[in-house]
Amino acid sequence: xxxxxSGSLSTVTDTDPASFHRSVAAGFTERxxxxxxAGEWGAPAPVExxxxxxxxRHLLEWFPGFLGSGTGIELPxxxxxxxxPVGAWRTxxxxxxxxxxxxxxxxxxxxxxxxxxxxxxxxxxxxxxxxVFMHTWDLARATGQSEALDPDLCAELLAGMEPVDxxxxxxxxxxxxxxxxxxxxxxxxxxxxxxxxx
Numbered sequence: 001x002x003x004x005x006s007g008s009l010s011t012v013t014d015t016d017p018a019s020f021h022r023s024v025a026a027g028f029t030e031r032x033x034x035x036x037x038a039g040e041w042g043a044p045a046p047v048e049x050x051x052x053x054x055x056x057r058h059l060l061e062w063f064p065g066f067l068g069s070g071t072g073i074e075l076p077x078x079x080x081x082x083x084x085p086v087g088a089w090r091t092x093x094x095x096x097x098x099x100x101x102x103x104x105x106x107x108x109x110x111x112x113x114x115x116x117x118x119x120x121x122x123x124x125x126x127x128x129x130x131x132v133f134m135h136t137w138d139l140a141r142a143t144g145q146s147e148a149l150d151p152d153l154c155a156e157l158l159a160g161m162e163p164v165d166x167x168x169x170x171x172x173x174x175x176x177x178x179x180x181x182x183x184x185x186x187x188x189x190x191x192x193x194x195x196x197x198x
Contacts, residue, residue, distance in 0.1 A: 017121035017129070018100035024133045025093045027149075031136060032056060035143040036086045045142040046196045048175070052142040055135050056089055057081045063092075063128050070110035071120060073099070100124060130157060137191050147187070154186035158193055165193075 035041060041053040050058075064075050078084075078091025099105055100121055108120040118126070133153065140147045161168060168174055175195025180188050188198040 015125070017125040018097070020125050021096060021100050021129045021132075024129050024136070025097065028059075028132050028136045028139065029089065029093060031139040031143065031145050032086055032089045034145045035139060038143060040143040041085060043142045043144075046138050050138075050142075052139060053081060053085055055139045055142065056085050059132055059135060060088055060092055063096075063131075066112075066127065067110070067124075070112045070123070071108060075099075096124065096128070133157075134190070134194060137187070137196065141196075149187045149190075151186040154190040158186065158190045161193060 035043075035052050041051065043052045044050075045052055045055050047055070060081055067073050067075065075095045076091060078089075079087040081088040105120050109117045110120050110123040111117050112123075115123075133149065134157070137147055137149055139145070165177070169177070174193075178192040178195065178197055180192045180198065184192070184198075191198050
């Protein structure tokens with residue numbers, strides 16, 4: 001996800017950022033562990049050119065730069081995603097959760113030339129945790145695991161993204177929107193919106 005293109009996702013910050021991350025990360029972690037047990041890291045992912053391991057790699061690679069440039073905070077690095085995807089992911093989860101659980105974080109600000117100044121916990125929720133949530137579907141689909149996501153959160157994210165459809169599409173972060181039935185469930189509609197084939 002391109003943080004500069006995602007300002008419409010602010011409604012997710014109604015949830016406590018630490019609790020929100022804990023819940024979303026648990027769902028992704030479940031799929032990471034499942035992929036490892038099944039040895040499915042080389043399985044094709046729904047993002048063109050990616051395999052399952054690349055879904056984890058994406059989440060590990062983009063966020064430290066975004067966080068560091070906006071706050072000066074450096075996250076600890078774990079093992080390589082190529083050597084130990086579970087260990088790499090757990091290191092990231094623990095670091096972000098510790099950051100959000102720290103009461104001092106509430107008073108910190110992330111400064112970004114495209115976004116301005118955003119309270120740190122809100123920035124993590126809007127740009128990182130929501131990205132983890134949506135990529136949970138990708139990892140599940142790639143590795144044959146449960147694709148179930150929280151339908152209420154899917155509906156909320158979709159409602160925030162639809163008004164800026166053209167802007168999101170032009171960012172290059174999403175493929176062409178996939179047509180689905182008007183009465184499709186929220187999970188199907190969200191993943192179709194971001195260019196996946198449910």
